[in-house]
Amino acid sequence: MDVRVIGLTGGIASGKSTFAAELRALGAPVVDADQLARAAVARGSAGLAAVVGAFGAEVLGEDGQLDRRRMAARVFSDPAARARLEAIVHPTVRALFRKELARLAARGEPLAFYDVPLLYEAGLEREVELVVVVWTPREVQLRRLAARDGLSRPEAEARLAAQTPLDEKAARADAVVANDGAPAALAGKAARLLSDLRAGLTRRLPNAAAPRY
Template sequence: MRIIGLTGGIASGKSTVTRILERLGTAVIDADQLAREAVVPGTAGHRAIVETFGPAVLLPDGAIDRPALGRIIFADPVARGKLEAITHPAIAALAEQKLAELRRRGERVAFYVAPLLIEAGATGRVDEIWVVYVDRETQLARLTARDGITRHEAEQRLAAQMPMEEKAARGAVVIDNRGEPSELERQVLMLWDRHCRAGD
Protein backbone atom coordinates (compact mmCIF):
# COMPACT_ATOMS: atom_id res chain seq x y z
CA MET A 1 0.00 0.00 0.00
CA ARG A 2 1.30 3.43 -0.93
CA ILE A 3 0.99 5.91 1.94
CA ILE A 4 0.96 9.61 1.12
CA GLY A 5 1.57 12.01 4.00
CA LEU A 6 -0.56 15.15 3.70
CA THR A 7 0.68 18.06 5.77
CA GLY A 8 0.81 21.85 5.87
CA GLY A 9 0.63 24.69 8.33
CA ILE A 10 -2.26 25.56 10.61
CA ALA A 11 -5.15 27.06 8.58
CA SER A 12 -3.48 26.12 5.29
CA GLY A 13 -6.42 24.03 4.08
CA LYS A 14 -5.53 20.43 4.99
CA SER A 15 -9.08 19.71 6.18
CA THR A 16 -10.56 20.98 2.93
CA VAL A 17 -8.19 18.82 0.88
CA THR A 18 -9.02 15.85 3.13
CA ARG A 19 -12.77 16.31 2.54
CA ILE A 20 -12.20 16.32 -1.23
CA LEU A 21 -10.12 13.14 -1.03
CA GLU A 22 -12.74 11.41 1.14
CA ARG A 23 -15.46 12.41 -1.31
CA LEU A 24 -13.42 10.71 -4.03
CA GLY A 25 -13.40 7.51 -1.98
CA THR A 26 -9.76 7.68 -0.90
CA ALA A 27 -8.73 6.02 2.37
CA VAL A 28 -7.73 8.72 4.88
CA ILE A 29 -6.27 8.55 8.37
CA ASP A 30 -6.42 11.88 10.23
CA ALA A 31 -3.77 12.36 12.94
CA ASP A 32 -5.89 15.09 14.59
CA GLN A 33 -8.69 12.55 15.06
CA LEU A 34 -6.17 10.04 16.43
CA ALA A 35 -4.92 12.74 18.82
CA ARG A 36 -8.47 13.07 20.18
CA GLU A 37 -8.84 9.29 20.51
CA ALA A 38 -5.50 9.10 22.35
CA VAL A 39 -6.70 11.35 25.19
CA VAL A 40 -10.32 10.37 25.78
CA PRO A 41 -11.18 9.88 29.47
CA GLY A 42 -9.93 6.53 30.71
CA THR A 43 -6.84 6.40 28.48
CA ALA A 44 -3.26 6.60 29.69
CA GLY A 45 -2.87 9.76 27.61
CA HIS A 46 -5.75 11.47 29.39
CA ARG A 47 -4.35 10.57 32.82
CA ALA A 48 -0.89 11.82 31.87
CA ILE A 49 -2.24 15.16 30.63
CA VAL A 50 -4.20 15.74 33.85
CA GLU A 51 -1.15 14.78 35.95
CA THR A 52 1.07 17.14 33.91
CA PHE A 53 -1.20 20.16 33.41
CA GLY A 54 -3.74 19.85 36.23
CA PRO A 55 -7.55 19.74 36.33
CA ALA A 56 -7.84 23.23 34.81
CA VAL A 57 -7.51 21.61 31.35
CA LEU A 58 -10.66 19.51 31.85
CA LEU A 59 -14.21 20.24 30.77
CA PRO A 60 -17.07 19.49 33.20
CA ASP A 61 -17.59 16.08 31.55
CA GLY A 62 -13.94 15.13 32.12
CA ALA A 63 -12.86 15.53 28.49
CA ILE A 64 -9.77 17.59 27.68
CA ASP A 65 -10.53 21.28 27.17
CA ARG A 66 -8.51 21.66 23.97
CA PRO A 67 -8.67 25.50 23.80
CA ALA A 68 -7.50 25.77 27.43
CA LEU A 69 -4.67 23.31 26.80
CA GLY A 70 -3.82 25.13 23.57
CA ARG A 71 -3.40 28.44 25.38
CA ILE A 72 -0.84 26.80 27.66
CA ILE A 73 1.21 24.92 25.08
CA PHE A 74 1.33 27.60 22.39
CA ALA A 75 2.67 30.11 24.93
CA ASP A 76 5.28 27.74 26.39
CA PRO A 77 7.62 25.55 24.30
CA VAL A 78 8.52 23.44 27.37
CA ALA A 79 4.84 22.68 28.03
CA ARG A 80 4.37 21.88 24.34
CA GLY A 81 7.25 19.41 24.52
CA LYS A 82 5.66 17.70 27.53
CA LEU A 83 2.35 17.34 25.70
CA GLU A 84 4.03 15.97 22.58
CA ALA A 85 5.93 13.41 24.69
CA ILE A 86 2.54 12.16 25.91
CA THR A 87 0.58 12.25 22.66
CA HIS A 88 3.02 11.42 19.86
CA PRO A 89 3.73 7.79 20.91
CA ALA A 90 -0.01 7.17 21.41
CA ILE A 91 -0.84 8.67 18.00
CA ALA A 92 1.89 6.58 16.37
CA ALA A 93 0.47 3.36 17.85
CA LEU A 94 -3.08 4.21 16.70
CA ALA A 95 -1.80 5.16 13.23
CA GLU A 96 -0.06 1.80 12.82
CA GLN A 97 -3.28 0.01 13.81
CA LYS A 98 -5.33 1.98 11.26
CA LEU A 99 -2.75 1.48 8.49
CA ALA A 100 -2.69 -2.28 9.18
CA GLU A 101 -6.50 -2.34 8.85
CA LEU A 102 -6.30 -0.57 5.48
CA ARG A 103 -3.66 -3.03 4.26
CA ARG A 104 -5.91 -5.94 5.26
CA ARG A 105 -8.73 -4.30 3.32
CA GLY A 106 -6.52 -4.24 0.23
CA GLU A 107 -6.33 -0.46 -0.16
CA ARG A 108 -3.70 0.54 -2.71
CA VAL A 109 -3.36 4.19 -1.67
CA ALA A 110 -3.97 5.85 1.69
CA PHE A 111 -3.44 9.39 2.94
CA TYR A 112 -2.04 10.04 6.40
CA VAL A 113 -3.06 13.62 7.28
CA ALA A 114 -0.86 15.17 9.97
CA PRO A 115 -0.11 18.86 10.59
CA LEU A 116 3.10 17.93 12.47
CA LEU A 117 4.15 15.09 10.17
CA ILE A 118 7.66 16.50 9.73
CA GLU A 119 8.05 18.09 13.17
CA ALA A 120 6.98 14.88 14.94
CA GLY A 121 9.54 12.82 13.02
CA ALA A 122 6.76 10.73 11.46
CA THR A 123 7.92 10.96 7.84
CA GLY A 124 9.13 7.36 8.02
CA ARG A 125 5.47 6.33 8.22
CA VAL A 126 4.79 7.59 4.68
CA ASP A 127 6.18 6.98 1.20
CA GLU A 128 5.99 10.60 0.08
CA ILE A 129 4.85 13.98 1.37
CA TRP A 130 2.24 16.33 -0.09
CA VAL A 131 2.15 19.85 1.36
CA VAL A 132 -0.85 22.20 1.35
CA TYR A 133 0.76 25.64 1.05
CA VAL A 134 -0.31 29.20 1.82
CA ASP A 135 1.86 32.26 2.45
CA ARG A 136 2.24 33.57 6.00
CA GLU A 137 -0.10 36.57 5.69
CA THR A 138 -2.88 34.45 4.21
CA GLN A 139 -2.32 31.89 6.97
CA LEU A 140 -2.57 34.56 9.70
CA ALA A 141 -5.71 36.08 8.18
CA ARG A 142 -7.45 32.71 7.87
CA LEU A 143 -6.42 31.58 11.35
CA THR A 144 -7.64 34.73 13.12
CA ALA A 145 -10.93 34.61 11.21
CA ARG A 146 -11.45 30.87 11.74
CA ASP A 147 -10.58 30.65 15.44
CA GLY A 148 -11.56 34.16 16.57
CA ILE A 149 -8.11 34.78 18.06
CA THR A 150 -5.82 37.81 18.01
CA ARG A 151 -2.97 38.19 15.55
CA HIS A 152 -0.52 37.74 18.44
CA GLU A 153 -2.13 34.42 19.39
CA ALA A 154 -2.09 33.37 15.73
CA GLU A 155 1.61 34.23 15.46
CA GLN A 156 2.32 32.12 18.57
CA ARG A 157 0.67 29.15 16.88
CA LEU A 158 2.59 29.65 13.65
CA ALA A 159 5.83 29.88 15.65
CA ALA A 160 5.13 26.41 17.07
CA GLN A 161 5.27 24.88 13.58
CA MET A 162 7.88 24.64 10.88
CA PRO A 163 7.68 27.63 8.47
CA MET A 164 5.52 26.93 5.42
CA GLU A 165 8.39 27.53 2.97
CA GLU A 166 10.48 24.90 4.74
CA LYS A 167 7.60 22.42 4.64
CA ALA A 168 6.97 23.10 0.96
CA ALA A 169 10.63 22.34 0.23
CA ARG A 170 10.12 18.87 1.76
CA GLY A 171 7.06 18.05 -0.36
CA ALA A 172 7.10 15.77 -3.38
CA VAL A 173 3.87 17.60 -4.28
CA VAL A 174 2.90 21.15 -3.23
CA ILE A 175 -0.78 22.13 -3.37
CA ASP A 176 -1.09 25.92 -3.61
CA ASN A 177 -4.10 27.09 -1.57
CA ARG A 178 -3.65 30.85 -1.91
CA GLY A 179 -6.49 31.11 -4.41
CA GLU A 180 -10.20 30.36 -4.57
CA PRO A 181 -11.73 27.08 -3.28
CA SER A 182 -12.54 26.07 -6.87
CA GLU A 183 -8.85 26.30 -7.79
CA LEU A 184 -7.89 24.16 -4.79
CA GLU A 185 -10.42 21.53 -5.82
CA ARG A 186 -9.15 21.57 -9.41
CA GLN A 187 -5.60 20.91 -8.20
CA VAL A 188 -6.65 18.07 -5.89
CA LEU A 189 -8.77 16.38 -8.57
CA MET A 190 -5.90 16.59 -11.05
CA LEU A 191 -3.43 15.13 -8.53
CA TRP A 192 -5.84 12.37 -7.50
CA ASP A 193 -6.40 11.46 -11.12
CA ARG A 194 -2.66 11.34 -11.76
CA HIS A 195 -1.49 9.60 -8.57
CA CYS A 196 -4.40 7.73 -6.99
CA ARG A 197 -6.99 6.60 -9.52
CA ALA A 198 -4.89 3.67 -10.73
CA GLY A 199 -2.90 3.35 -7.51
CA ASP A 200 0.30 4.36 -9.27
Protein backbone atom coordinates in the same frame (compact mmCIF):
# COMPACT_ATOMS: atom_id res chain seq x y z
CA MET B 1 -0.94 -5.88 0.91
CA ASP B 2 0.93 -2.88 2.27
CA VAL B 3 -0.82 0.47 2.12
CA ARG B 4 1.18 3.36 0.65
CA VAL B 5 1.14 6.14 3.25
CA ILE B 6 1.13 9.67 1.85
CA GLY B 7 1.84 12.42 4.37
CA LEU B 8 -0.45 15.45 4.10
CA THR B 9 0.45 18.66 5.89
CA GLY B 10 0.28 22.43 5.61
CA GLY B 11 -0.20 25.27 8.04
CA ILE B 12 -2.94 26.97 9.96
CA ALA B 13 -5.54 28.42 7.55
CA SER B 14 -3.72 26.97 4.53
CA GLY B 15 -6.72 24.97 3.31
CA LYS B 16 -5.34 21.54 4.23
CA SER B 17 -8.60 20.39 5.82
CA THR B 18 -10.57 21.49 2.76
CA PHE B 19 -8.16 19.59 0.51
CA ALA B 20 -8.44 16.52 2.74
CA ALA B 21 -12.22 16.68 2.37
CA GLU B 22 -11.83 16.75 -1.43
CA LEU B 23 -9.62 13.65 -1.26
CA ARG B 24 -12.24 11.86 0.84
CA ALA B 25 -14.95 12.87 -1.63
CA LEU B 26 -12.91 11.08 -4.32
CA GLY B 27 -12.80 7.92 -2.21
CA ALA B 28 -9.26 8.24 -0.86
CA PRO B 29 -8.84 7.26 2.80
CA VAL B 30 -7.56 10.13 4.97
CA VAL B 31 -6.45 9.35 8.52
CA ASP B 32 -6.64 12.46 10.71
CA ALA B 33 -3.83 12.65 13.28
CA ASP B 34 -5.81 15.15 15.36
CA GLN B 35 -8.67 12.67 15.68
CA LEU B 36 -6.24 9.95 16.76
CA ALA B 37 -4.76 12.33 19.34
CA ARG B 38 -8.25 13.01 20.73
CA ALA B 39 -8.92 9.28 20.95
CA ALA B 40 -5.62 8.77 22.77
CA VAL B 41 -6.83 10.99 25.64
CA ALA B 42 -10.55 10.24 25.53
CA ARG B 43 -12.46 10.26 28.80
CA GLY B 44 -11.73 7.10 30.77
CA SER B 45 -8.59 6.25 28.79
CA ALA B 46 -5.20 5.39 30.23
CA GLY B 47 -3.81 8.28 28.20
CA LEU B 48 -6.04 10.83 29.91
CA ALA B 49 -5.17 9.41 33.32
CA ALA B 50 -1.48 9.82 32.48
CA VAL B 51 -2.03 13.43 31.36
CA VAL B 52 -3.87 14.26 34.59
CA GLY B 53 -1.07 12.59 36.56
CA ALA B 54 1.50 14.76 34.81
CA PHE B 55 -0.35 18.08 34.68
CA GLY B 56 -3.08 17.95 37.31
CA ALA B 57 -6.87 17.86 37.20
CA GLU B 58 -7.02 21.51 36.17
CA VAL B 59 -6.53 20.43 32.55
CA LEU B 60 -9.95 18.74 32.65
CA GLY B 61 -13.22 20.38 31.70
CA GLU B 62 -16.39 20.11 33.74
CA ASP B 63 -17.41 17.08 31.67
CA GLY B 64 -14.30 15.16 32.70
CA GLN B 65 -12.72 15.37 29.28
CA LEU B 66 -9.42 17.01 28.44
CA ASP B 67 -9.84 20.75 27.96
CA ARG B 68 -7.70 21.17 24.86
CA ARG B 69 -7.49 24.95 25.20
CA ARG B 70 -6.20 24.73 28.76
CA MET B 71 -3.78 22.00 27.77
CA ALA B 72 -2.53 24.03 24.81
CA ALA B 73 -2.01 27.05 27.06
CA ARG B 74 0.08 24.92 29.43
CA VAL B 75 2.46 23.64 26.76
CA PHE B 76 2.48 26.50 24.20
CA SER B 77 5.55 28.28 25.59
CA ASP B 78 6.99 25.44 27.71
CA PRO B 79 9.04 22.98 25.62
CA ALA B 80 9.58 20.64 28.59
CA ALA B 81 5.84 20.44 29.26
CA ARG B 82 5.16 19.87 25.57
CA ALA B 83 7.71 17.05 25.52
CA ARG B 84 6.01 15.41 28.53
CA LEU B 85 2.64 15.59 26.81
CA GLU B 86 4.02 14.19 23.55
CA ALA B 87 5.69 11.32 25.42
CA ILE B 88 2.26 10.36 26.75
CA VAL B 89 0.18 10.86 23.61
CA HIS B 90 2.43 9.96 20.68
CA PRO B 91 2.93 6.23 21.41
CA THR B 92 -0.84 5.73 21.58
CA VAL B 93 -1.37 7.73 18.39
CA ARG B 94 1.19 5.55 16.60
CA ALA B 95 -0.57 2.40 17.82
CA LEU B 96 -3.96 3.71 16.69
CA PHE B 97 -2.50 4.63 13.30
CA ARG B 98 -1.03 1.14 12.83
CA LYS B 99 -4.43 -0.34 13.70
CA GLU B 100 -6.14 1.89 11.13
CA LEU B 101 -3.57 0.96 8.47
CA ALA B 102 -4.20 -2.73 9.15
CA ARG B 103 -7.93 -2.13 8.70
CA LEU B 104 -7.33 -0.32 5.40
CA ALA B 105 -4.98 -3.07 4.19
CA ALA B 106 -7.59 -5.72 4.98
CA ARG B 107 -10.04 -3.69 2.89
CA GLY B 108 -7.60 -3.71 -0.02
CA GLU B 109 -6.87 0.02 -0.07
CA PRO B 110 -3.68 0.74 -2.09
CA LEU B 111 -2.92 4.10 -0.46
CA ALA B 112 -3.97 6.36 2.40
CA PHE B 113 -3.24 9.94 3.35
CA TYR B 114 -2.00 10.71 6.86
CA ASP B 115 -3.18 14.23 7.70
CA VAL B 116 -0.69 15.61 10.24
CA PRO B 117 -0.54 19.38 10.90
CA LEU B 118 2.95 19.20 12.43
CA LEU B 119 4.34 16.40 10.27
CA TYR B 120 7.77 17.93 9.72
CA GLU B 121 8.00 19.26 13.27
CA ALA B 122 7.39 15.73 14.58
CA GLY B 123 9.91 14.15 12.18
CA LEU B 124 7.21 12.00 10.58
CA GLU B 125 8.40 12.61 7.02
CA ARG B 126 10.64 9.57 7.54
CA GLU B 127 7.61 7.37 8.23
CA VAL B 128 5.64 8.13 5.06
CA GLU B 129 6.36 7.39 1.42
CA LEU B 130 6.16 11.03 0.38
CA VAL B 131 4.87 14.34 1.70
CA VAL B 132 2.24 16.59 0.13
CA VAL B 133 2.12 20.18 1.40
CA VAL B 134 -0.94 22.39 0.95
CA TRP B 135 0.52 25.86 0.44
CA THR B 136 -1.04 29.31 0.31
CA PRO B 137 0.57 32.78 0.13
CA ARG B 138 1.35 34.18 3.58
CA GLU B 139 -0.83 37.25 3.10
CA VAL B 140 -3.80 35.07 2.17
CA GLN B 141 -3.06 32.82 5.14
CA LEU B 142 -3.04 35.84 7.47
CA ARG B 143 -6.36 37.13 6.15
CA ARG B 144 -8.03 33.73 6.39
CA LEU B 145 -6.77 33.15 9.92
CA ALA B 146 -7.86 36.58 11.15
CA ALA B 147 -11.32 36.20 9.61
CA ARG B 148 -11.80 32.60 10.76
CA ASP B 149 -10.74 33.08 14.38
CA GLY B 150 -11.72 36.72 14.86
CA LEU B 151 -8.12 37.84 15.37
CA SER B 152 -6.41 41.17 14.86
CA ARG B 153 -3.59 41.20 12.33
CA PRO B 154 -0.89 41.24 15.08
CA GLU B 155 -2.58 38.26 16.76
CA ALA B 156 -2.73 36.37 13.48
CA GLU B 157 0.92 37.17 12.79
CA ALA B 158 1.87 35.85 16.24
CA ARG B 159 0.05 32.58 15.52
CA LEU B 160 1.89 32.16 12.22
CA ALA B 161 5.22 33.04 13.83
CA ALA B 162 4.80 30.06 16.17
CA GLN B 163 4.70 27.66 13.20
CA THR B 164 7.22 26.57 10.60
CA PRO B 165 6.66 28.87 7.58
CA LEU B 166 4.66 27.35 4.76
CA ASP B 167 7.34 28.35 2.25
CA GLU B 168 9.85 26.24 4.20
CA LYS B 169 7.52 23.25 4.26
CA ALA B 170 6.83 23.60 0.55
CA ALA B 171 10.56 23.64 -0.17
CA ARG B 172 10.89 20.26 1.57
CA ALA B 173 7.77 18.69 0.05
CA ASP B 174 7.59 15.94 -2.54
CA ALA B 175 4.47 17.57 -4.01
CA VAL B 176 2.87 20.98 -3.43
CA VAL B 177 -0.80 21.85 -3.72
CA ALA B 178 -1.12 25.60 -4.27
CA ASN B 179 -4.29 26.86 -2.62
CA ASP B 180 -4.04 30.34 -4.09
CA GLY B 181 -7.25 30.51 -6.10
CA ALA B 182 -10.91 29.68 -5.73
CA PRO B 183 -11.68 26.93 -3.18
CA ALA B 184 -13.49 25.01 -5.93
CA ALA B 185 -10.17 24.54 -7.73
CA LEU B 186 -8.99 22.18 -4.99
CA ALA B 187 -11.30 19.42 -6.23
CA GLY B 188 -9.51 19.26 -9.58
CA LYS B 189 -6.12 19.41 -7.90
CA ALA B 190 -7.07 16.52 -5.61
CA ALA B 191 -8.14 14.47 -8.63
CA ARG B 192 -4.88 15.17 -10.48
CA LEU B 193 -2.76 14.33 -7.44
CA LEU B 194 -4.59 11.03 -6.93
CA SER B 195 -4.17 10.18 -10.60
CA ASP B 196 -0.42 10.85 -10.41
CA LEU B 197 -0.06 8.82 -7.21
CA ARG B 198 -1.86 5.88 -8.78
CA ALA B 199 0.45 6.23 -11.80
CA GLY B 200 3.52 5.91 -9.57
CA LEU B 201 4.38 9.39 -8.23
CA THR B 202 6.86 8.94 -5.39
CA ARG B 203 9.39 10.88 -3.32
CA ARG B 204 11.20 13.50 -5.37
CA LEU B 205 14.92 13.17 -6.02
CA PRO B 206 17.36 15.53 -4.26
CA ASN B 207 17.60 18.89 -6.04
CA ALA B 208 14.60 18.06 -8.23
CA ALA B 209 11.61 20.37 -8.25
CA ALA B 210 8.47 19.11 -6.55
CA PRO B 211 5.42 18.84 -8.82
CA ARG B 212 2.87 21.58 -8.16
CA TYR B 213 -0.87 21.30 -8.45
